[in-house]
Amino acid sequence: xxxxxxxxxxxxxxxxxxxxxxxxxxGDVISVIGPSGTGKSTLLRCxxxxxxxxxxxxxxxxxxxxxxxCDINKVRQKMGMxxxxxxxxxxxxxxxxxxxxxxxxxxxxxxxxxxxGMRLLRTVGLSEKALNYPDELSGGQKQRIAIARTLAxxxxxxxxxxxxxxxxxxMVGEVQAVIRDLAKTGKTLLIVxxxxxxxxxxxxxxxxxxxxxxxxxxxxxxxxxxxxREKTRRFVFRLKALELTVEGRGxxxxxxxxxxxxxxxxxxIERILASRIQLVFEEVTQLLLAALDDPRIHAVCEYSxxxxxxxxxxxxxxxxxxxxxxxxxxxxxxxxxxxxxxxCSRLEGSEYSNQLKLTIRSPRS
Amino acid sequence: xxxxxxxxxxxxxxxxxxxxxxxxxASEDDRQSGLTGxxxxxxxxxxxxxxxxxxxxxxxxxxxxxxxSYYNSQSDLLEALSADKIDAFPSDEPVIRYIMGENSSVSYxxxxxxxxxxxxxxxxxxxxxxxxxxFSEFLDxxxxxxxxxxxxxxxxxxxxxxxxxPEPESLPATNGxxxxxxxGDYMPFEYVRDGKVVGYDLDVAVxxxxxxxxxxxxxxxxxxxxxxxxxxxxxxxxxxxxTITPERMESVLFSSPNYHGxxxxxxxxxxxxxxxxxxxxxxxxxTSFSKTFVREDRWKLFVSxxxxxxxxxxxxxxFGTLLGFTxxxxxxxxxxxxxxxxxxxxxxxxxxxxxxxxxxxxxxVFNSVAIxxxxxxxxxxxxxxxxxxxxxLKIGVGAVENGQYEASYALGFSxxxxxxxxxxxxxxxxxxxxxxxxxxxxxxxxAVVGYIAVQDLxxxxxxxxxxxxxxxxxxxxxxxxxxxxxxxxxxxxxxISVGFNPRHRKPADILKGVKTDD
Numbered sequence: 001x002x003x004x005x006x007x008x009x010x011x012x013x014x015x016x017x018x019x020x021x022x023x024x025x026x027g028d029v030i031s032v033i034g035p036s037g038t039g040k041s042t043l044l045r046c047x048x049x050x051x052x053x054x055x056x057x058x059x060x061x062x063x064x065x066x067x068x069x070c071d072i073n074k075v076r077q078k079m080g081m082x083x084x085x086x087x088x089x090x091x092x093x094x095x096x097x098x099x100x101x102x103x104x105x106x107x108x109x110x111x112x113x114x115x116x117g118m119r120l121l122r123t124v125g126l127s128e129k130a131l132n133y134p135d136e137l138s139g140g141q142k143q144r145i146a147i148a149r150t151l152a153x154x155x156x157x158x159x160x161x162x163x164x165x166x167x168x169x170x171m172v173g174e175v176q177a178v179i180r181d182l183a184k185t186g187k188t189l190l191i192v193x194x195x196x197x198x199x200x201x202x203x204x205x206x207x208x209x210x211x212x213x214x215x216x217x218x219x220x221x222x223x224x225x226x227x228x229r230e231k232t233r234r235f236v237f238r239l240k241a242l243e244l245t246v247e248g249r250g251x252x253x254x255x256x257x258x259x260x261x262x263x264x265x266x267x268x269i270e271r272i273l274a275s276r277i278q279l280v281f282e283e284v285t286q287l288l289l290a291a292l293d294d295p296r297i298h299a300v301c302e303y304s305x306x307x308x309x310x311x312x313x314x315x316x317x318x319x320x321x322x323x324x325x326x327x328x329x330x331x332x333x334x335x336x337x338x339x340x341x342x343x344c345s346r347l348e349g350s351e352y353s354n355q356l357k358l359t360i361r362s363p364r365s
Numbered sequence: 366x367x368x369x370x371x372x373x374x375x376x377x378x379x380x381x382x383x384x385x386x387x388x389x390x391a392s393e394d395d396r397q398s399g400l401t402g403x404x405x406x407x408x409x410x411x412x413x414x415x416x417x418x419x420x421x422x423x424x425x426x427x428x429x430x431x432x433x434s435y436y437n438s439q440s441d442l443l444e445a446l447s448a449d450k451i452d453a454f455p456s457d458e459p460v461i462r463y464i465m466g467e468n469s470s471v472s473y474x475x476x477x478x479x480x481x482x483x484x485x486x487x488x489x490x491x492x493x494x495x496x497x498x499x500f501s502e503f504l505d506x507x508x509x510x511x512x513x514x515x516x517x518x519x520x521x522x523x524x525x526x527x528x529x530x531p532e533p534e535s536l537p538a539t540n541g542x543x544x545x546x547x548x549g550d551y552m553p554f555e556y557v558r559d560g561k562v563v564g565y566d567l568d569v570a571v572x573x574x575x576x577x578x579x580x581x582x583x584x585x586x587x588x589x590x591x592x593x594x595x596x597x598x599x600x601x602x603x604x605x606x607x608t609i610t611p612e613r614m615e616s617v618l619f620s621s622p623n624y625h626g627x628x629x630x631x632x633x634x635x636x637x638x639x640x641x642x643x644x645x646x647x648x649x650x651x652t653s654f655s656k657t658f659v660r661e662d663r664w665k666l667f668v669s670x671x672x673x674x675x676x677x678x679x680x681x682x683x684f685g686t687l688l689g690f691t692x693x694x695x696x697x698x699x700x701x702x703x704x705x706x707x708x709x710x711x712x713x714x715x716x717x718x719x720x721x722x723x724x725x726x727x728x729x730v731f732n733s734v735a736i737x738x739x740x741x742x743x744x745x746x747x748x749x750x751x752x753x754x755x756x757x758l759k760i761g762v763g764a765v766e767n768g769q770y771e772a773s774y775a776l777g778f779s780x781x782x783x784x785x786x787x788x789x790x791x792x793x794x795x796x797x798x799x800x801x802x803x804x805x806x807x808x809x810x811x812a813v814v815g816y817i818a819v820q821d822l823x824x825x826x827x828x829x830x831x832x833x834x835x836x837x838x839x840x841x842x843x844x845x846x847x848x849x850x851x852x853x854x855x856x857x858x859x860x861i862s863v864g865f866n867p868r869h870r871k872p873a874d875i876l877k878g879v880k881t882d883d
Binding site: 048050073077080083085086088089090091092096100110111131149150 | 878
């Protein structure tokens with residue numbers, strides 16, 4: 001239904017989309033997730049050409065809409081869009097907001113437009129508000145009207161750009177309920193959202209966006225339970241990562257301790273867990289520095305906000321060396337006391353030939 | 366509405382009280398100024414000078430220490446003299462003699478400041494030279510056979526009823542029609558009586574035209590515009606009690622003089638006399654009222670002034686709105702050339718005082734085109750109003766948030782449909798109050814069109830004042846009329862603006878023609 005090839009969008013100071021290639025099938029309900037600034041909204045806005053792509057081609061129903069000869073206004077009539085900020089027409093009543101486009105663009109009679117409008121208002125539960133002006137409504141009501149307005153054109157695809165982000169938390173539910181009903185009708189939907197539980201509940205496909213494109217494309221089960229790629233995993237499990245590299249014995253060790261402390265504060269890690277994260281780094285690094293001839297260590301700490309668990313991964317060079325089998329008893333007992341799980345493995349053919357994983361949990365959890 | 370009317374009445378009462386309090390104060394302050402003596406007593410005193418004349422040079426020569434201040438017309442000078450703002454003002458002897466007949470408190474020092482000659486002026490072109498020759502020949506003949514003296518006797522003394530002259534319209538005009546520039550503000554040389562310009566200069570000019578087979582058309586304008594109008598060729602000649610000076614001779618040609626006279630200083634005889642011999646408060650008001658409106662059907666002057674003011678305002682609003690809107694539509698889609706031109710024009714129009722813009726249009730841009738001052742005024746104000754409308758639209762449309770465009774485009778509306786159906790209806794209610802304000806400003810701004818020979822309300826007030834030598838009634842009258850015009854325009858635009866605000870629709874109208882049985 002929609003095919004995107006080598007889509008690129010470039011602004012003067014930033015390039016949110018570098019190379020997007022994807023095909024959206026009829027009836028797909030797609031959640032677009034990802035960290036902020038990764039071009040989720042830009043992708044949606046490029047699909048109906050609210051943003052003009054810098055390069056690349058987009059087909060909609062076998063018609064190339066990026067072709068300058070294409071009448072984009074006709075195409076947009078078949079692609080609804082729901083905005084974060086609703087954008088209802090302030091000078092028109094609710095029912096007129098819904099009736100205007102079908103009357104002007106599809107040539108419907110006023111009666112037809114009214115009947116359709118009222119039917120849609122009933123499905124979103126707002127038929128009472130037909131003659132109110134938008135500024136007399138709450139945010140949730142406005143967004144439900146905006147969805148009804150989009151549906152009045154009977155579009156083949158609906159693009160929803162963070163439809164609940166501007167809403168008061170108490171109103172998110174009413175809008176999500178309407179979108180959930182919409183997903184069941186078989187219409188093709190693309191939803192940019194930060195509500196992952198909601199996304200998981202309604203969609204059959206997820207785009208995780210990062211690095212200027214669709215970083216991972218899969219079913220909700222794949223993306224949310226078993227992400228295949230590193231950044232997806234970090235995002236879905238809400239992992240916060242810290243990376244440190246130790247090169248030789250003359251490295252700035254106190255500086256790295258400081259970075260670790262700052263990382264804990266930044267991610268609001270509770271105090272006991274934070275001190276354990278720092279201690280584990282100190283002890284392991286000290287042990288490795290003592291044991292290796294030419295130490296090169298790459299340490300990554302990942303903290304999951306979701307589970308409250310931190311995990312240190314140490315990659316280091318040299319012959320096979322299991323730190324947990326060290327002879328330094330004091331250091332070992334400290335490490336064992338603080339870590340829940342430790343595992344050492346050998347990575348052949350890599351720059352860092354050893355890998356040590358240590359899981360740390362707060363004693364309270 | 367009622368509140369505003371009340372405020373207006375209060376202001377008028379205050380002004381009335383003030384005007385007569387001045388007269389009262391003068392009568393209490395019974396000081397003998399001792400200004401009956403010679404000219405030299407006036408050295409160091411405050412002297413009022415009419416703008417556009419060479420009196421300042423004459424006074425500076427005779428009284429080097431005099432302190433000069435400048436006034437617009439003879440009638441303003443008289444007001445200033447009565448209000449003790451100046452001690453004296455120079456004028457031509459016949460004018461003062463006429464004023465003395467009207468106002469018993471004014472007199473003049475018999476000593477001449479200077480002697481002078483009045484003449485008609487012509488452009489320094491071939492046409493002007495020919496006309497000037499004919500005029501001089503005619504005037505020399507009249508001077509030789511004594512008929513010029515007879516004419517001056519008729520206009521400078523005697524009964525108003527004897528001061529008759531042939532109608533300029535009755536001239537045969539076999540050799541074409543001449544346009545004469547005059548200020549109509551200098552009795553008895555030229556003044557407006559019964560809605561017609563008459564006077565000594567006019568009488569002589571009509572007789573000349575009669576003899577040489579010309580028709581005559583008279584253009585009224587302020588005195589400082591007369592020389593310019595002649596020089597630029599807008600008018601064929603000027604006759605406005607113009608003194609021959611070397612400086613003026615550099616820019617125009619002068620005919621033989623049609624009048625020889627002396628400049629004298631007008632002073633108050635005695636301040637105490639100012640209010641003496643006049644009737645009581647109501648009697649004075651009645652006289653002033655009758656002088657301002659009833660005598661010689663002067664109310665007709667006000668009516669025609671209102672007509673001119675309204676014509677300019679209404680046409681400038683219509684064309685200006687059209688111009689501003691068209692310019693905005695051309696610039697809307699960011700066409701850089703259109704934007705640059707529009708920005709330049711607005712910079713030009715906004716940066717200039719309106720009166721300067723009008724004079725540039727009248728005397729320079731449309732100099733060689735036969736176009737009336739009224740049309741030029743409409744063009745000038747169309748430009749300024751168009752610039753204002755352009756600015757208002759820019760502000761109003763800019764105030765509509767971007768999301769409205771996006772929502773409209775996303776539904777499939779074209780750029781044009783989006784602008785007219787979504788953006789403009791939301792922008793207009795935002796700027797309509799400012800638009801109404803612009804119209805009211807425009808009405809007031811039209812008061813300067815006297816500079817380009819348009820007889821609007823303000824100019825008619827000047828003309829009446831130059832006849833009655835009273836500032837109060839004409840000024841208050843035109844003030845009230847301006848207020849009423851503003852109220853009228855405000856009411857009309859208020860009605861229209863209701864129609865532009867979608868929020869003012871009735872619920873029944875929104876769903877007109879739809880069955881809503883559910």
